[in-house]
Amino acid sequence: MAHGHVNIDQERFKGCALCTEACVPGVLVMAADRFNARGYRPATLLDPDGRCTGCGLCALTCPDVCLTVYRTVSAPAPAGGRLVQRPVA
Ligand code: SF4
């Protein structure tokens, strides 16, 4: 099972929303209540149920490299599970 977290550099945004369209579970959305210094609404991760899979599609889609995705994977191992956390995009 994989879970993701997205670090967002909001000041680089231009508000194109390509990343939100790429997010299959729909947990990356455009903020409705704030703007960055350039006057654009930033994307924000709205994921109270932990549905971000860490697929990295949002980061791959962003033309301005505003997003860094981390994925936590529970991998089965003979002695039990282990957690691996690494940037994926
Ligand atoms: S990593 Fe995947 S699931 Fe998570 S916010 Fe980005 S596109 Fe959505």
Ligand code: SF4
């Ligand atoms: S993170 Fe990138 S793709 Fe998403 S709205 Fe901002 S500039 Fe556009």
